[in-house]
Amino acid sequence: MKRFLLTMFVLVLRLIYWPIRCRRIRDKVTIISRQSDDPSVDIRMLSDYLRLRYPGIECVVLCRFIEAGLAGKIKYFLHMIRQMVHIASSRIIVLDGYCITASVLHHKKETKILQMWHAVAAIKKFGYQTIDRAGGHSRVVAETMCMHRNYDYILCPGPEMGRIYCEAFHAEPARLLYMGLPRLDLIWDSEEGAAAIRKAYNIPDEREILLYIPTFRKGAQVRLKDLVRSIDPQKFTLVVRLHPLDRTQPLSDDERGDLQVIFDQSRSTQEWIRSCDRLITDYSALSVEASLTGKPLYFYIYDINEYEQSVGLNVDPRREMPRAVAITGLQLSDLLAEPYDFGELNAFRDKYVSIDTDACTARLGDFIYGIIKEVHQEVSDASSDAESQSS
DSSP states (O other): OHHHHHHHHHHHHHHHHHHHTTSOOOSEEEEEEOSOSSOOHHHHHHHHHHHHHOTTSEEEEEEOOOOSHHHHHHHHHHHHHHHHHHHHTOSEEEESSOOHHHHHSOOOTTOEEEEOOSSSSOSBOOGGGGTTSTTSOOHHHHHHTTTTOSOSEEEESOHHHHHHHHHHHTOOGGGEEEOOOGGGGGOSOOHHHHHHHHHHTTOOTTSEEEEEOOOOOTTOOOOOHHHHHHSOTTTEEEEEOOOTTOOOOOOOHHHHTTSEEEEOOSSOHHHHHHHOSEEEESSOTHHHHHHTTTOOEEEEOTTHHHHHHHTOBSSOHHHHOGGGEESSHHHHHHHHHSOOOHHHHHHHHHHHOOSOOSSHHHHHHHHHHHHHHHHHHHHHHHHHHHHHHHO
């Protein structure tokens, strides 16, 4: 029954798109996301660059999160029709996740789709790697909804991660584009920014800023108590930067004890990465992103066994960085007190990031412009051939 209903849904979308597809293609880039109602830092940086560097290109940004409930789904269905209108007249579609209209519809040959994904890397399994797993999609849904189909290019930080991306996207290696996300332009140290954050939150200079950025756990809250009890309040101020969808409740004053804990969602993750002294994460792709800064990085993986069974891991911190892994708060406390192994960190970084990380926004924007020029040339050559044959 599920397959039948999904098949009918896809058929309806294709029928709606059939007359819309006749729209004339323009020099337009449409960026689509369902991660949030607001553009991510990558989308903002890319769209701003395209508009400033190439004013002749129209750039449209469509961001809409699918809300729970029937009303939310109806709103998103109407939003998909808006997506169709822009897709039909665009030369380039840029995505940062799975997009129904991009994958299930049949597009013009001149329209190219670029998947930049919403993370620098993939520590946990996703896409086709999680088919029929507890934390993944069913095969029926994946096949009927054409999951991750139609991509011409897929951004990737290096060959090692490329192998993983090919599995997750069910894609050929030839589609991989070894290039960084725009956000990588923002992660480098800023003494001025760090000083401003310390002043804003009254963090003494003698205390290190310890940033905790856990991954999103669907249906579960992040366990904070054991972590907080393990942190030395004389040495650290703990900053907890939760995933935007996470509903973990901040700790009470009694639970925090003497430790200063900052729960912040107002500043970007990249701003905190720039300003912190050390980082703690788990299965988040931010671990790869943060490794580029050269700052001490720790993995607090208290639920590793549950996570492996539910979702699965592409990168196991226990094998990659064993000297920086803690299962309990006590182990984490010991790690924070020991000398850090930067050789292990550098090996982790070099294994998963082999791209040039300078000027990532410009590289991606210029590549997109190059695609438009190339398509222009193909259309021009085809027209010339047609005229020659007619004469």
